[in-house]
Amino acid sequence: MKPADVALNFGTPSGSPRTSSDFEELNYPHHHTATSNSPTGSLGWTAVPRREEELPLPHYMSEDTARRRVPRAPAVDGGETFVAQDEKHPMDYDVYDDGGKDVYAKMKAARGPVGSGRLRRPPAPPPTTVGELIQQNLEHIPPIIYTLLACWTRFHKIGKSGNVIWDEAHFGKFGSHYLKREFYFDVHPPLGKMLVGLAGLLSGYDGSFDFKSGEAYPEHVPYTAMRVIMATFGVAMVPLGWYTAVELGMSWRACHLVALMVLFDVAWLCISRFILLDSMLLFFTFTTVFCLSKFHNQQYHSFSFDWWMWLAMTGISIGCVTSVKWVGLFVTALVGLYTIEDLWDKFGDLKMPVRDQIRHWGARIGCLIVLPILVYMASFKLHFLILNHSGPGDAQMSSLFQANLVGNDFASNPLDVAFGSKVTLKNMGWGGGLLHSHVQTYPVGSNQQQVTCYHYKDENNDWYITPRWGEPEPDAEGPIRFLQDGDVIRLRHAATTRNLHSHPIPAPVTKLNHEVSCYGNLTIGDEHDYWVVEVVDDIKRGKKNNVDKIHSLTTRLRFRHQVEVSCEKENNPGDVHTYWNVESHWNDRLPRGNTKFYRSPFLRDFWHLNVAMMTSNNALIPDPDKEDILASKPLDWPFLRLGLRMCGWGDNQTKYYLLGTPVIWWAGTTSLVVSLLVLAVYLIRMQRRYADMEPREWDHFIYVGKIAFFGWFLHYFPFMIMGRVTYVHHYLPTLYFSVLMFAHLVDHFVLTSKRFSEKTKWIVFGALSFTIFACFWWFRGLAFGMDGPINEHWGLRWRRSWNIYND
Numbered sequence: 001m002k003p004a005d006v007a008l009n010f011g012t013p014s015g016s017p018r019t020s021s022d023f024e025e026l027n028y029p030h031h032h033t034a035t036s037n038s039p040t041g042s043l044g045w046t047a048v049p050r051r052e053e054e055l056p057l058p059h060y061m062s063e064d065t066a067r068r069r070v071p072r073a074p075a076v077d078g079g080e081t082f083v084a085q086d087e088k089h090p091m092d093y094d095v096y097d098d099g100g101k102d103v104y105a106k107m108k109a110a111r112g113p114v115g116s117g118r119l120r121r122p123p124a125p126p127p128t129t130v131g132e133l134i135q136q137n138l139e140h141i142p143p144i145i146y147t148l149l150a151c152w153t154r155f156h157k158i159g160k161s162g163n164v165i166w167d168e169a170h171f172g173k174f175g176s177h178y179l180k181r182e183f184y185f186d187v188h189p190p191l192g193k194m195l196v197g198l199a200g201l202l203s204g205y206d207g208s209f210d211f212k213s214g215e216a217y218p219e220h221v222p223y224t225a226m227r228v229i230m231a232t233f234g235v236a237m238v239p240l241g242w243y244t245a246v247e248l249g250m251s252w253r254a255c256h257l258v259a260l261m262v263l264f265d266v267a268w269l270c271i272s273r274f275i276l277l278d279s280m281l282l283f284f285t286f287t288t289v290f291c292l293s294k295f296h297n298q299q300y301h302s303f304s305f306d307w308w309m310w311l312a313m314t315g316i317s318i319g320c321v322t323s324v325k326w327v328g329l330f331v332t333a334l335v336g337l338y339t340i341e342d343l344w345d346k347f348g349d350l351k352m353p354v355r356d357q358i359r360h361w362g363a364r365i366g367c368l369i370v371l372p373i374l375v376y377m378a379s380f381k382l383h384f385l386i387l388n389h390s391g392p393g394d395a396q397m398s399s400l401f402q403a404n405l406v407g408n409d410f411a412s413n414p415l416d417v418a419f420g421s422k423v424t425l426k427n428m429g430w431g432g433g434l435l436h437s438h439v440q441t442y443p444v445g446s447n448q449q450q451v452t453c454y455h456y457k458d459e460n461n462d463w464y465i466t467p468r469w470g471e472p473e474p475d476a477e478g479p480i481r482f483l484q485d486g487d488v489i490r491l492r493h494a495a496t497t498r499n500l501h502s503h504p505i506p507a508p509v510t511k512l513n514h515e516v517s518c519y520g521n522l523t524i525g526d527e528h529d530y531w532v533v534e535v536v537d538d539i540k541r542g543k544k545n546n547v548d549k550i551h552s553l554t555t556r557l558r559f560r561h562q563v564e565v566s567c568e569k570e571n572n573p574g575d576v577h578t579y580w581n582v583e584s585h586w587n588d589r590l591p592r593g594n595t596k597f598y599r600s601p602f603l604r605d606f607w608h609l610n611v612a613m614m615t616s617n618n619a620l621i622p623d624p625d626k627e628d629i630l631a632s633k634p635l636d637w638p639f640l641r642l643g644l645r646m647c648g649w650g651d652n653q654t655k656y657y658l659l660g661t662p663v664i665w666w667a668g669t670t671s672l673v674v675s676l677l678v679l680a681v682y683l684i685r686m687q688r689r690y691a692d693m694e695p696r697e698w699d700h701f702i703y704v705g706k707i708a709f710f711g712w713f714l715h716y717f718p719f720m721i722m723g724r725v726t727y728v729h730h731y732l733p734t735l736y737f738s739v740l741m742f743a744h745l746v747d748h749f750v751l752t753s754k755r756f757s758e759k760t761k762w763i764v765f766g767a768l769s770f771t772i773f774a775c776f777w778w779f780r781g782l783a784f785g786m787d788g789p790i791n792e793h794w795g796l797r798w799r800r801s802w803n804i805y806n807d
Helices: 130-136 138-155 169-179 192-204 221-248 252-264 266-271 278-296 305-324 328-347 354-386 398-403 602-618 660-685 694-720 728-751 758-779
Strands: 422-427 434-441 451-454 461-466 488-493 499-506 514-519 536-539 555-558 577-587
Touching: 130 138, 130 328, 138 221, 138 252, 169 221, 192 221, 192 278, 192 305, 221 252, 221 266, 221 278, 221 488, 221 577, 221 728, 252 266, 252 660, 252 728, 252 758, 278 305, 278 328, 278 694, 278 728, 305 328, 305 354, 305 694, 354 398, 354 461, 354 536, 398 577, 555 660, 660 694, 660 758, 694 728, 728 758
Parallel strands: none
Antiparallel strands: 422 434, 422 461, 422 577, 434 451, 451 514, 461 488, 488 499, 499 514, 536 555, 555 577
16 A cells, blocks of 8 residues: 655645744644554644645655654653754654665664653743643642642541550650760661651650650650651652652553552551651652652753752762661662663763763762762761760760760870779770670680670779789889880789680680680789780871870770680781770879860761661571561561551550551552563563564653662562561562552553553543552551450451451
8 A cells, every 4th residue: 555645734824924933933732643544653633734745755765665754752641742842852753764765764763861751841931820820730739639638647646645656665765865965876877866856856855755665655745746747757758659650751640549559558657657767768768769760851951950950869868868777778779770771871872972971970979979978977977966965875986986975084084094093995896895704604615704895884894904923013102104015914803803814715606716714813813814015006196106105095905806805816916806995094193184185086986886886787686586576577578468566455555557558568569570571571572573662662661660670679689688687667668669660560551551441541540549548448547546455446357467466
């Protein structure tokens, strides 16, 4: 069949004079449909042109090889949308290869980020009337409505339980420390806990409550107001979900599905209604994905103001999410993978100047590496500035850091250490403790008095510095003998009078090292009680050559420990775990120290605290001798095998159960499996040269699929290899990406498919929306609180493994 001729509509009737407006204005058709007589299956305008002029074919082209070029920008609902052509926003065209003969075939289809995110549209003209203003902002009405609904779900009956619920016992207490400015230690970064403290400050809380688990809140603690402030982060998740779906290029019905699933998931709702860190972690996870999608849609105009702004906002969001919990590193990895792929694509663009390549690399390094690190470090700097008083977490930090805390007396201790001084010795390895001994003996080995490390202040940490056997003891009336590099000393335990001792007996744990014990007394001992003092350096005075006397707090000495204390047979001066410093120091014959002499560098404190956090976090491993009824395993999460009781389960208590909306979790997990199968089918069909979709549609399908699947995988898989104890709330950031995947697949196969009518799409959308809402309404009591005997709340146990009822 002979293809239709190629025609152009110049839009001006014959004989009519042209005006300048004919060239300056472009009338946008309101409706257009695909015409069946188009030779390429492309779209033709419904308006019939009044005059057509045939475009002459080049001499080397026949009618069989001629093709029509048409705009190819799919709209949000799967139809075609016209995009105005100008210098900054060129049209994308479908391209047909004619062996290099057709000049129009030189125009290649848009590749990379341009064709995969939200469809670019020309900016709307400034509104001239209120009606135009409203018309141009109609797209913001749904997220506003969803935000109001989120306020109701998050704030409804939020103060119903007047008791400390679950981890409010931890994070409420940490907020109290900020208000009292007492230094404490925790395994999480400080930003979220500082925001808890800020919530308490804004609520009028004075920081005097201990937040003991299950205890009733006294009248002076505004716990409801604090919960409301924390729940505000949960409210913001809903519009963020909507706008992220918009930026990912989903149809408006798919955007509604995402917003509904975020709004009506019971687990997200429940975790947002208490004084916890999870609502902030989820909020910043959502903002990171949103900012990344916004930046992706600015890629067509690199180095513009919006491009820089959203790249920087992505970096700031990364810094914030990692400053709340280290789980934020998983979404950081997602941004990293996206950036690597993006830069790799640009590296393959031979038309891009080297200067632009360097600028792109520099922009990513500055905004996605340096900026997040600065945000993360700034949270610790503020943490140190606020918590400038001595508190329960002092011992986790270095001695020099503690000396600068208000209420700590280290800085007033004598500066120069002498024989006869009573001291405590702090190991300078990351997470190291104080040298400690007690009357208990080793059950194996020498059976002598145990020596270990302890992270809390105790009189069993005190030691006297004494000379070797046979040398005169320090004379209170004689000259003072200061401790120096190379001196041989004995360390006598103050509480038991035994001497720090080592001998060639294997240590109890580190079998390759020698055991360290306490042996003898004031009169009994041997040469195995001797220790040689080796100066490593001094934090204030610098290298070893500048150290003439041992100073408390700043001079680093050689010893050895690793949880237990043992004597290492190999002499390794570079092993930081063999470094010690004098922490507390008492000697009545020496003058008091000068506080101005001690300054602890921020970078050293920052690194020390982060290593201590990491060490403590790795120690949170399941106890095989105890059953933790709250814990769960990663395999339990995707299909919601277990929930979590968040409080006491008595008949007179308001009960909360952390469990997701089942249909949301199950649908999200199923969609992840389906996405892999669909991708495999598409790749096989592509290999067989089937064209199931246009290039831009394929780019969009892959782009959103990668964000959703790799986001889910990067958040889920690390828990599979972690040794630490895990709970169901660890899956909540992961859930977001399965929600995006489900909406994406429904959008791809139904809501934007040309195979289904509008009526069918409405039926599917309505059925899904009703199912999500109905399931939420059935389980709403798990988040709003359940009163009375739990067994009277019928129909909540959809799986036998859910421990909702008292069996």
